[in-house]
Amino acid sequence: MPRVPPAACSARSSGRAMDLAAAAAIETRTLSRMVPSGLPPQPPVPAPPSLADLHLVLFMTDGISLRIWEEAGMFEREVALYRRLRPYLRALTIVTYGDRWDAACRSRLPGIRIVCDRGLGPARYRDWIARRLPRLWRGPTLVKTNQTAGADTAFAAARTAGAWFMARCGYMLSEACVHLHGPDSPQTQSARALEAAVFPAADRCVVTADAMRGSVLATGADAGAVTVIPNYVDTDRFAPDPGARREPGPFRVAFIGRLVPQKNPLLLIEGLRGLDVALDVVGQGELLPAMRAAAQGMDVTFHGILPHLALPALLRRADCFLLPSGYEGHPKALLEAMACGLPVIGANRPGICEVVRHGRTGLLVEPEADAIRDAVRTLAGDCGLRAALGRAAREEVLATLSLERTVHNELALYRDILARPPKAAGAGGEAPCPR
Structure with a gap:
């Protein structure tokens, strides 16, 4: 390749420098027409708080x-x-x-x-x-x-x-x-x-x-x-007891909630009537006297209000959790029962049907006494189904609703x-x- 004479190199470098200077001058004149002179520099955008x-x-x-x-x-x-x-x-x-x-x-x-x-x-x-x-x-x-x-x-x-x-x-x-x-x-x-x-x-x-x-x-x-x-749900506190063994006795159902019309507690009593079951009721409300009267002759224990820290032990004693409410938001007691590995029965109504996947994490029923009775009979007669539903319910809560995730x-x-x-x-x- 032929060598370029030094003088030619110098001339080319000088030409490029002049071209760059001219371009810079043109750009400066253009910007001066776009932005009024004398404006103070814009302050930097502050970083969001941590x-x-x-x-x-x-x-x-x-x-x-x-x-x-x-x-x-x-x-x-x-x-x-x-x-x-x-x-x-x-x-x-x-x-x-x-x-x-x-x-x-x-x-x-x-x-x-x-x-x-x-x-x-x-x-x-x-x-x-x-x-x-x-x-x-x-x-x-x-x-x-x-x-x-x-x-x-x-x-x-x-x-x-x-x-x-x-x-x-x-x-x-x-x-x-x-x-x-x-x-x-x-x-x-x-x-x-x-x-x-x-x-x-x-x-x-x-x-x-x-x-x-x-x-x-x-x-x-x-x-x-x-x-x-x-x-x-605090899934460390609300968890199954792996060493627990089922105590002899009737099939045990748990309900936790306010005893008010929204929760349908009288339907709970009616749905269990005639079955060989024991029912634990945790909560208070205006319908308590009517519930006591309706539960005459049934194996029902009214615990009143219990401290939150006492609920895991009560849920672990139960064979299933039942919530027959007419509507819910996102029912915490139901979620805590699922976290304890309990199979759940819930009314097929807003707030419950979004939580319970029928046949996978629990059973959904119409809020009617016969439907509740049939679902309880199904769970009472199939310990394998109870175990499968409870296990899947626990896994679902762990995956999506743990306190750590929240x-x-x-x-x-x-x-x-x-x-x-x-x-x-x-x-x-x-x-x-x-x-």
Whole structure:
């Protein structure tokens, strides 16, 4: 290859340098016409807060306190998630509607702040937690509801603080009001108005079952802002006893729940009448006297309310769990029975039919006495079927509903929420007014 003379190389290099300089000058003139001179440089986009910076504030359901949770045997179940979340967060506060009894629970919830009514009275207390308490919060804050009742107060607090707002619910309040009071009742209309105000305004809506997602979207919430995080089960505590042996005696059925019309407890008694079974009933409610009267001559033990920590032992003694409710959200007692490896019988109704896979993790029946009786007979007469259903039920809960998985899902959701500015910081108009 012929050599290029040095002078030629120098000329070519000089030409390229002139070409680059000319191109740079043209680009500079073009940019100067596009961007007015004298503008300050744009500040860098700030990084979203990390979980370690986050203050999570849980608003309990309107009128509900830690004491009510304790008296209903729910305390340990309900606080388990927040005990696990606390180490990942800068701060965690629970806003209750209780009194100084709730404040004394700090010793049971180390590292978690408890806000309660110290003598203001219901109306003044709601106003204080909505409009004054949030002014004390510092740093990135996420306000979360436990249920829809009281979500207006929680949203007003988020608006006051310019915080993120997460509307979580385990059941649709309006649908519960339809069952309890009728579709055109004032209670139902009020619940629908509350849902229509709160869900579209939330940074994220969280429901416990896929069936609820459509109901939330119908209020006007954005499809991308609705997330399903099912109820969780402490699968270490609610687990089969591998060394247990069935005690001699009749086939034993367990029921755990409020003794109210929604749960169909009288149908439970009627469905078991005439069978050689024993029934354990855990719970209280308005139908207890009628249940006692209907159960005359049957082997039924009414335990009242038991502490949550006592439930695994009761479930392990049972041969099956029965839930004949007319409707449910995402029934925790049913999930805990499945986690214990119990075969379950559930009414083929909303909230239950999404949990139980018929013939795989349990049996679904129509809420009728004859159908319940036939299902109990089927399980009582086939120990192999009971074992297979119970094993599959346990595996399903482990795979999808463990407390550890829920902690992971909650933290991932918080990170996603923090990646966008809170709606409450820039939204116009008025927040829904607390009662």
